[in-house]
Amino acid sequence: MMRSLVARLSGGAWLLLPVLATGCGGPSLQDEAQALAACPAQPQPFADRVASYSPGLNAGFGQQDFPGIVLGPPQGAGAGSGSVDVLSLGRGGDIVLEFTDVGVVDGPGVDLLVFENVFISPIGPYTERGIVSVSEDGQTWHEFPCASTDAAGGYPGCAGTTPVYSSPANGVSATDPTVAGGNGFDLATLGVPRARFVRVRDAGNNPNGSPSSGFDLDAVAVVNGYALCQTP
Template identity: 65%
Template structure:
């Protein structure tokens, strides 16, 4: 199968067909080479096992975690999220475009983290794993107790800037926000499934406890048949 990498230096917009808006004639000439049918966001919820203190967002399933992120910037967390609750787990599937190992970040996971006045993140961490068959999983190490170093390897740390209303592309790690993951770091070349598990190290009160999932997006992708 031919691998097609989504160019990170461009503004990427997905509708029924990926279109690439970049400066320079070279990009114009190679537009077809970068085109993938579908969109870069999760297409299906395979399973969701909520933990204690979950509930927020469940009435809006499945759409609330499928499609583009609804980022609200550095100082405010989006409410377009699903709370997983303590140790809650969700598994998502890409059915048209899979994540593939390319240069740098391959996958972005969006939560609703924001920055405190001190500049440190208000984070609710999640542990991310990927799989190509939905059976064998490769988990990214998540240091959910390492506050001093901003929870390396975890999702739920970086604010989300991308939103359909502001034109910031959700597939460009340089501007989208969210937390990036490189398949090479777990020894995988392609992934069709993403699993996110609340780390168990967050706050759990009411019905909005734990990791709050907004969306996931393919950065480097390959067309699925």
């Protein structure tokens, strides 16, 4: 069994460092330690692998830079201008991202941030909603409720309703929900202790013009995390 110890990082992020413990009939401490791959020089709290991508109708924007365009940190352009560093999923399209350095764990408050290219126009916010699910093994999924037709209520539970303020160029932390922008998700809502995979599915009722139909994914970031690798 793997237990975790929480440590506060700069920029508002939490990282759960692995503390290995044995249980009756479970793997030994040595077995679990050997199971962890070595960390890269700078472990990142962002999705770093695309497990699957199923584009929907009128997808296409950003595919020339796929998969890198959805990996790593967000490229936010602020409230007045949606980022073009995004992948359009298309109507009903979905994508599954995996974390290999730092997984998501249920900690204090928001555990995960999902970034889209929302912007505020003179007549109000322009949103494209996405439905977010999480999984520990990539097989069993837990979906956050998303009221994708509740415009008056601000589409509670959906991704793609808040502008993105963080980018590598401006120094705004991508793992601090109070400044990063994007939409936050708390694993406690689903009763899920941790996750290594995140799935985002276009809600199916967004504007549908080629080649940028549907939810436009920028990035996914871990706020509360646990180590999936071991330092030397």
